Amino acid sequence: MSVTSPLLTALTPMLETPDLPGTRDFYTGVLGFTCTADTPEWLCLTLGPAELMFSGLNEHRGFTAPVFSGSLYFRTSDVDNLWVSLRDRVTVCYPIETFDYGMREFAIYDNNGYLLQFGQETE
Structure with a gap:
């Protein structure tokens, strides 16, 4: 089904x-x-x-730190300005870049170590 x-x-x-x-x-x-x-x-x-x-x-799961093997991918309408506003205030995984698969994006870590990616489709 x-x-x-x-x-x-x-x-x-x-x-x-x-x-x-x-x-x-x-x-x-x-x-x-x-x-x-x-x-x-x-x-x-x-x-x-x-x-x-x-x-x-969660005490029932027994983890002592955040556990997540993926990333959270946020789509944005202005990735370049978002990058400029964040780059000096966060821990960067990779700086802004345009990829062959049609996205311009960057990635940072939050305070827990979770990977956050921000991307915008290229023309």
């Missing part, structure tokens, strides 16, 4: 962090997200159509 797309209305990654206040401050103060919910156990952050949730480390 296949699932048809009308059943899904959004995707909100739920990531773990040992530092909820630091994560809130990074995403709101550095990236410009709005914190729409903030509890001692979790928080929700939004910027335009992008939404992320963070929880404290």
Whole structure:
């Protein structure tokens, strides 16, 4: 049985962090997200159509640090200006570059070590 797309209305990654206040401050103060919910156990952050949730480390899973093998890829309409506004305020994974597959992008790390990529389609 296949699932048809009308059943899904959004995707909100739920990531773990040992530092909820630091994560809130990074995403709101550095990236410009709005914190729409903030509890001692979790928080929700939004910027335009992008939404992320963070929880404290889950004692049932047994991790002592954030664990995620992929990246979060944000599409933007002005990657060059975003790069200029962030490059001196973050830890850079790779600087802005235009790739053969039609994207101009860069990547940074958040305060937890999660990889965040920002890209814009090239003409």
